[in-house]
Amino acid sequence: MAETEAAKVYITRELPSAALDPLREMATVRVWPGELPPPPDVLLAEAADADALLTLLTDRIDARIMAAAPRLRAISNMAVGYDNIDVQEASRRAILVTNTPGILTKTTADFAFALLLAAARRVVEADRYTREGRWKTWGPQILLGQDIHDATLGVMGLGGVGLEVAKRGRGFGMRVLYYDKTRKPKEERRYRLAYAEPKELLAESDFISLHVPLTAETHHLIGERELSLMKPTAVLVNTARGTIVDQRALWRFLKERRIAAAAIDVSEQEPIAPDDPLLGLDNIIITPHIASASVATRLAMAKMAVDNLLAAMRGEVPPHCVNREAVRRWRQSLPR
Numbered sequence: 186m187a188e189t190e191a192a193k194v195y196i197t198r199e200l201p202s203a204a205l206d207p208l209r210e211m212a213t214v215r216v217w218p219g220e221l222p223p224p225p226d227v228l229l230a231e232a233a234d235a236d237a238l239l240t241l242l243t244d245r246i247d248a249r250i251m252a253a254a255p256r257l258r259a260i261s262n263m264a265v266g267y268d269n270i271d272v273q274e275a276s277r278r279a280i281l282v283t284n285t286p287g288i289l290t291k292t293t294a295d296f297a298f299a300l301l302l303a304a305a306r307r308v309v310e311a312d313r314y315t316r317e318g319r320w321k322t323w324g325p326q327i328l329l330g331q332d333i334h335d336a337t338l339g340v341m342g343l344g345g346v347g348l349e350v351a352k353r354g355r356g357f358g359m360r361v362l363y364y365d366k367t368r369k370p371k372e373e374r375r376y377r378l379a380y381a382e383p384k385e386l387l388a389e390s391d392f393i394s395l396h397v398p399l400t401a402e403t404h405h406l407i408g409e410r411e412l413s414l415m416k417p418t419a420v421l422v423n424t425a426r427g428t429i430v431d432q433r434a435l436w437r438f439l440k441e442r443r444i445a446a447a448a449i450d451v452s453e454q455e456p457i458a459p460d461d462p463l464l465g466l467d468n469i470i471i472t473p474h475i476a477s478a479s480v481a482t483r484l485a486m487a488k489m490a491v492d493n494l495l496a497a498m499r500g501e502v503p504p505h506c507v508n509r510e511a512v513r514r515w516r517q518s519l520p521r
């Protein structure tokens with residue numbers, strides 16, 4: 186992408202000006218002002234003369250959009266995941282795609298642990314109980330939950346977030362089991378984690394936290410069979426992707442109290458449908474995909490997404506390019 190006055194960037198949501206200002210100095214920037222994502226026809230029209238897009242995981246950037254955008258050279262996604270973008274098609278068209286990895290790892294782990302604590306000790310239910318005027322006395326039997334200290338935490342997927350959750354578990358005096366496709370002896374020794382095959386992890390853990398990426402293999406990784414291996418007192422936490430869990434099966438197990446509780450930040454359909462049966466249960470906490478939503482991290486993500494675009498506009502390969510296979514043809518496609 187040439188550094189010319191003509192460079193046009195379309196941004197699909199308002200972002201902090203601290204992040205956008207450097208971009209405004211280099212390009213004509215248009216920003217979709219709505220709280221909800223731009224409708225597909227708006228996105229299509231805006232992409233038509235854009236040199237670059239800055240998108241969120243709610244914006245579907247498919248072959249149709251790319252076909253309508255002959256000048257498009259870079260798509261910067263403000264998320265670590267980029268399953269909303271047809272990366273193969275982008276590579277075919279010599280368009281670079283970037284993401285924002287690393288900076289959200291600890292923030293996401295903090296939130297996974299917040300969900301774990303809240304579900305274990307029934308914090309959301311207890312707040313509701315108080316507001317509904319049901320707090321009449323100190324009751325020896327009311328709102329009893331599960332202890333966290335000395336309990337066993339099972340971490341499925343020991344990538345960046347999984348490891349941070351495991352460390353938090355150790356800090357709370359938990360025994361920590363993990364499963365990952367690749368065994369991690371260094372982390373095992375350093376943080377005193379124990380490797381377990383999935384079956385053993387599901388059967389032995391009091392808390393199970395999911396940290397695998399969404400792939401064809403991990404779709405419905407937790408279904409009927411896996412839930413039936415869990416203890417009746419188990420608590421399931423999902424901050425990864427909704428379709429990793431079979432939501433119908435989860436509903437049944439929670440309703441029949443075959444597991445104690447769950448806390449999910451992601452759901453199979455986002456936003457979750459208002460008539461989804463999970464919303465009728467009191468032993469599940471459901472939050473709106475906010476695990477990375479701290480003030481500092483969201484600003485850092487916006488700045489990283491902008492830095493990726495600025496590099497592309499200078500004709501440099503952006504630091505967090507996810508389709509390096511497209512770089513050679515991308516370079517050739519830049520104006521000389």
Ligand code: GLV
Pocket residue numbers: 242263264265266267289477
């Ligand atoms: C959030 O889910 C992300 O992928 O950044």
